[in-house]
Amino acid sequence: MVVGVLALQGSFNEHIAALRRLGVKGVEIRKPEQLDNVSSLIIPGGESTTMAKLAEFHKLFPALREFVKMGKPVWGTCAGLIFLADKAVGQKLGGQELVGGLDCTVHRNFFGSQIQSFEADISVPELASKEGGPETFRGVFIRAPAVLEVGPEVEVLADYPVPSNKVLYSSSTVEIQEENSTPGEKVIVAVKQGNLLGTVFHPELTADTRWHSYFLKMAREVGDGASSSIVVVGEE
Numbered sequence: 001m002v003v004g005v006l007a008l009q010g011s012f013n014e015h016i017a018a019l020r021r022l023g024v025k026g027v028e029i030r031k032p033e034q035l036d037n038v039s040s041l042i043i044p045g046g047e048s049t050t051m052a053k054l055a056e057f058h059k060l061f062p063a064l065r066e067f068v069k070m071g072k073p074v075w076g077t078c079a080g081l082i083f084l085a086d087k088a089v090g091q092k093l094g095g096q097e098l099v100g101g102l103d104c105t106v107h108r109n110f111f112g113s114q115i116q117s118f119e120a121d122i123s124v125p126e127l128a129s130k131e132g133g134p135e136t137f138r139g140v141f142i143r144a145p146a147v148l149e150v151g152p153e154v155e156v157l158a159d160y161p162v163p164s165n166k167v168l169y170s171s172s173t174v175e176i177q178e179e180n181s182t183p184g185e186k187v188i189v190a191v192k193q194g195n196l197l198g199t200v201f202h203p204e205l206t207a208d209t210r211w212h213s214y215f216l217k218m219a220r221e222v223g224d225g226a227s228s229s230i231v232v233v234g235e236e
């Protein structure tokens with residue numbers, strides 16, 4: 001099995017290494033025509049405005065949108081999730097182009113800037129194994145976005161408490177105002193909608209490959225029930 005990894009910017013090497021640990025080949029994607037050679041795609045974390053500029057330069061947006069529309073599995077991590085969202089808020093300079101397809105609103109730097117990056121255990125029931133393996137996953141949040149709103153088709157896989165110095169004013173506004181914070185409020189940090197998977201944190205920066213396995217399972221399920229356009233090269 002081969003998986004495409006968008007390799008314009010960000011942590012694409014780390015995703016390829018994680019796939020390799022599972023015996024799967026990750027192929028770097030930089031040009032629209034390269035998408036024809038893969039049946040699933042990971043869009044890594046990095047910096048979404050830079051990635052969008054590079055994607056525009058390489059004329060990748062139409063091909064990426066087509067890939068999503070064809071129902072091929074796509075996983076966006078962090079900046080990659082921002083790419084997949086139908087709507088992004090929290091941009092300073094008038095927004096950026098998005099691939100879209102994932103019916104949600106993300107706030108770009110919800111959890112703060114680089115120095116507010118953190119690690120935390122999150123609970124992900126979908127990752128628990130049948131043998132009673134843990135559902136806890138160590139989330140690496142780097143300038144992490146959050147999902148503020150989801151459409152009816154979107155499955156929430158994990159959420160996380162809103163930091164105590166933040167307030168959700170509406171689906172599109174977040175302001176820092178310590179005295180008004182609402183304890184217990186949560187934001188969404190992992191979602192699935194059909195062929196699309198999104199995580200606001202970076203599983204590729206941990207030794208735990210359960211998210212990659214989860215995505216590969218999605219990819220195989222689509223591959224099994226799909227047409228000859230899905231190229232499966234060997235097995236894991």
Ligand code: GLN
Pocket residue numbers: 044045046047048049077078079080082108109142143144145
């Ligand atoms: N918040 C960043 C952005 O807007 C994404 C951070 C990341 O991918 N680690 O691009």
